[in-house]
Amino acid sequence: MPRDDHPHLAKFFPYLELLRAESDRGAVLISTGYMEEQLKDVLLAFMLDTPQARELVTSGNAPLGSFSSRISACYTLGLISENEYSDLMLLRRIRNDFAHDMHTSFDTPSVVDRCKLLHHKAHDYTSEKMGDVVVNTKGQFITAATSLVLNLTNRPHYVALKRCGYGNWPY
Numbered sequence: 001m002p003r004d005d006h007p008h009l010a011k012f013f014p015y016l017e018l019l020r021a022e023s024d025r026g027a028v029l030i031s032t033g034y035m036e037e038q039l040k041d042v043l044l045a046f047m048l049d050t051p052q053a054r055e056l057v058t059s060g061n062a063p064l065g066s067f068s069s070r071i072s073a074c075y076t077l078g079l080i081s082e083n084e085y086s087d088l089m090l091l092r093r094i095r096n097d098f099a100h101d102m103h104t105s106f107d108t109p110s111v112v113d114r115c116k117l118l119h120h121k122a123h124d125y126t127s128e129k130m131g132d133v134v135v136n137t138k139g140q141f142i143t144a145a146t147s148l149v150l151n152l153t154n155r156p157h158y159v160a161l162k163r164c165g166y167g168n169w170p171y
Helices: 012-021 024-046 051-058 067-076 082-100 109-116 137-153 155-160
Strands: 125-127 131-133
Touching: 012 024, 012 137, 024 051, 024 067, 024 082, 024 137, 024 155, 067 082, 082 109, 082 137, 109 137, 137 155
Parallel strands: none
Antiparallel strands: 125 131
């Protein structure tokens, strides 16, 4: 796919290149880190364009500075779907497994169980040429992560079209 034909995917292509070159742990950390940044952009696109909004998301102890809080805020504000919310929370837990235990792999039972629950993953299928194709745990993670990254790529643009404004609230 020629990059010039898809300028809206300019940030997506470098993510794919990094993903291909990474270890399993690196793939998990890069994917979830990228989604965490995308959620920040979605939130900022929705909030009033003020320094206070940016502080809520990016300052030192920002209430919306963690992956978990960004996922929850985006969901409760209607900026991501229920399936996106569920998958992002599963991917966050998988990230925590990899980040906090150096022995974690895609064969770790908790990771296997979480990947099975992902909505955006590739599923096993049967092909005339290849027969039964089974998507392993890493494949489930990578396809779900890539799908979510793509889902969130243009989300800030569309969310900004419905950006919050000051209200005329009755007294």
